[in-house]
Amino acid sequence: MLAVAALTVIWAGVWHRTQSERQALEANALAQQRGVAVILSENLTQVVDRGRLIAIAASAWFEDPQPDAIHRLGGMLAADQAFLRGVLYDAALKPRFQSSPLFEGADFMQQLRQAVGRLHTPGGSSVEFVGDPTRRSDRWDVPLVLPVFEPGGAVRGYLLLSLDLGYLLSLYRDVELGPSGSIHVLARDGTAVAEARPEGLSGPRKLRQMADIAASPSVDGHLTLDMRGDGDTQLSVFRRSDRTPFTVVVSRGRDDILGAHTRFSLGVWITLCALTAVLVLVAWVWLRSLRRQQSLINALSRSDHEKHGLIVLLEDEKSRALTLASFDHLTGLNNRRMFNELAASHLAAARRSKKHYALLYFDLDRFKLINDSLGHHVGDLLLQAVADRLRENVRSSDIVGRMGGDEFAVLITGVENVADIDVIAAKLVAEISRPYPALDGHEVHVTPSIGIAFFPRDGHDITVLCRNADAAMYQSKRAGRGRYTYYDAAMNPSGSRSLTLERQLPRAIADGELVLHFQPKVQLSDMRIVGLEALVRWRHPEFGLVYPGEFIALAEASGLIAELGDWVMAACCSQLAAWKSQGLPTVPVAFNVSPHQLRDEQVVQRIASLLDQHGLTAQDIEIEITESCLVEPIDVAVRVLGRLEAMGLRIGLDDFGSGFSSLSQVRHLPIHKLKIDRSFVNDLRSSNDVGVIVTSIITLAHNLGMRVVAEGVELMDQLLYLKTANCDEVQGYFLSRPVGADDTARLLQHGHVHPQ
Ligand code: C2E
Ligand code: MG
Ligand code: MG
Secondary structure, eight states: OHHHHHHHHHHHHHHHHHHHHHHHHHHHHHHHHHHHHHHHHHHHHHHHHHHHHHHHHHHHHHHOOOHHHHHHHHHHHHHOTTEEEEEEEETTOOEEEESSOOOOOHHHHHHHHHHHHHHHSTTOOSOEEOSOOEEETTEEEEEEEEEEEOTTSOEEEEEEEEEEHHHHHHTTTTSOOOTTOEEEEEOTTSEEEEEEETTEEEOOEEOHHHHHHHHOSSSEEEEEEOSSSSSOOEEEEEEEOTTSSOEEEEEEEHHHHHHHHHHHHHHHHHHHHHHHHHHHHHHHHHHHHHHHHHHHHHHHHHHHHHHHHHHHHHHHHHHHHHHHHHBOTTTOSBOHHHHHHHHHHHHHHHTTOSSEEEEEEEEETTHHHHHHHHOHHHHHHHHHHHHHHHHHHSOTTSEEEEEETTEEEEEEEEESOHHHHHHHHHHHHHHHHSOEEEETTEEEOOOEEEEEEEETTTOSSHHHHHHHHHHHHHHHHHTTSSEEEEOOGGGSTTHHHHHHHHHHHHHHHHTTOEEEEEEEEEETTTTEEEEEEEEEEEEETTTEEEOHHHHHHHHHHHTTHHHHHHHHHHHHHHHHHHHHHTTOOOOOEEEEOOHHHHTOTHHHHHHHHHHHHTTOOGGGEEEEEEGGGGSSSOHHHHHHHHHHHHHTOEEEEEEETSSSOOHHHHTTSOOOEEEEOHHHHHHTTTOHHHHHHHHHHHHHHHHTTOEEEEEOOOSHHHHHHHHHTTOOEEESTTTOOOBOHHHHHHHHHHOBOOOO
16 A cells, blocks of 8 residues: 555656646747747837838938938948848839839739738738748848828838848847747738748748737737647747737747657656556565465464364363263262372362361271172162262262272361361261161161371371271271271381381482482384483382382472482483493483472573583483472463473473363473373273373374373283374383383393383
8 A cells, every 4th residue: 555655656746747847848948939039029120110210211202302312212221231122112103213223023013012002901001011022042032012101191102122031030040949940920911921940941831820820819929830730749939010010930849849858757757667567566576475474374373273173172072081081980989090189189288288187998898798699789789879878978078989899988178176087987987887778679788997097197198098098997897897997107017117218318318329210211103212211219228129109298298309309300410421421322311300399490500500510411301290380389380391491301291181280271381292191091991981081182282292101001902002092102011110220221222112
């Protein structure tokens, strides 16, 4: 639009300028021509006036035709260069005096008589032409006749004067009118008496257009003529004198006046046309690229829209499948995985709470006997009835789950008083022990054996709590069933162990009792090792090799996790550097980072200096975070992750699916890899729904440009399923357990892993 407006303005400006220049040029030329016409017309008037003076002098001759008068008349004629000769006639047109010999023939005399006749017509002029002019060499003889009056006013005779128009017009030879310039002296009837051009004098001739000028009532004016009738128009200025029979016309060819300007304008117009063409071309190219860009943007937004639709669809499918996979089909209670997830998230909040949390773990005494004797159907009905009573007797904030077989668990959340747990447990024993009167026509009696573990006293995480509550449940059974028992650290051989480990952990880090084991991540397309995960172990002097499941939660609870994390990062880098110095073909090594570490902005600087210290690049290492890193406050963690990504580090989201975040929540975070939680891989065989979840997670992650790693692969059919579902990498005992540095070096050397 802007270009079109600019072009219009330029074109209009140039057009306007050209027009006004043409007008100015024409006005200039007209002024010059008018000047010449006025001067020549004045000149002719003066000459005719001088003729009149001679006529007055000639009147004296009639009174006294003495040599004196003749002499005076001849002198006047000789002195005036404008007149070639003069003849004085009496009233009867008899020549009485002539300045040079007479040579007029009968024709001339005839014309003279006609001219004299015109002098006497009413309204006639005081000067008349006598016939056509004659040319003698460069003299242009125009005969004029004037009356000679006697003092009384009567005509006494006539004076014939030969006006030399050639002489008069030659005076204007030097007036610059250009090659096309011309001066015409017209008679009253429009006949061009003389025509002066740069090439010389000519005439007389009749020009049609000149008749128009002669007929014009104005004394002066200008008009455009086509004298030659060839389309080459002339700009003519005319001037008529009242006292003479002459009209002067000064003309110039329009082409001559405007020629230089027309040529210059042509150049300007050509340049303008070229400029316009270039501008139009540029605008066209620009518009085309704009249109292409627009269609690209449209296509992108369409594909983004479609992608979003796909994500929503898959998320729905995933959540539907997740619901199906989260509940026990028989009782409608949470299944083990769901119970553990819900319980873990409650315990995370419980760490900051002053209230009491307890896990009640129980099974039904002699359930196997009921099953065997009354049949599985009655067994199933009993389990459903127990589930109903459980639901009725706990608060909605408590979490209830069927952990498998006849095992149930209840997480009592946020009670004010420890004694309340006692009341709840006693009530549950009593309620579940009430007879079940109508189970397919049978009345069934059953009692529960309950074990109770407190959080955090008896365990920092749900796994330990379950294990300890389970130990307490067996204590109930040993004590005679149909009762509840609190966990006592002494009843678990590892009970005191957790306290010991917590106490000894700081020393263990300082004394170098921690070691790293490495588990390979294998690319499914070619079974190549494409990464390692560093997993920490504690070489305990008394307990032997202790796994992180036992001490990471302790370290997190006691705040030692920062120190432990720093040790892992440093050990990982130094091990990588050692492998490199041995010339081994290394692959990126991932280490696990706890939420606590991600809330410390210094961690970025520490990783950078470790890389520097060991001569490694950011591509040599990766980090694995869990969804618990992404709970509020999330801003610092996101900032740290952003800076790590900017360094070139790749980030994996561990145990995906075990928490509550969905892919649409993490899609804007700098996550490059998704590790599907091993509980999904574990359930692949037993549940179709889990298969749907795993497949949709893989599709979604690929859509968001992430690689997918499945962890905990223990069986060939899990591996095959994952390969069919387009999973990128797998990790698990089926391929390799986590192994020490030396065994890892051998794996790296080999480069491939074959199922064991
Ligand atoms: P993770 O990061 O998900 O690590 C994978 C865990 O799965 C490892 O357990 C590994 O031995 C185990 N695993 C691998 N393949 C299989 C399999 O086929 N079947 C089964 N059942 N398990 C398999 P590990 O070494 O006991 O570590 C447990 C968790 O402790 C890790 O889970 C990680 O969250 C945490 N952890 C380990 N090392 C570190 C560490 O250096 N720092 C932090 N913050 N956490 C760590
Ligand atoms: Mg991990
Ligand atoms: Mg994991």
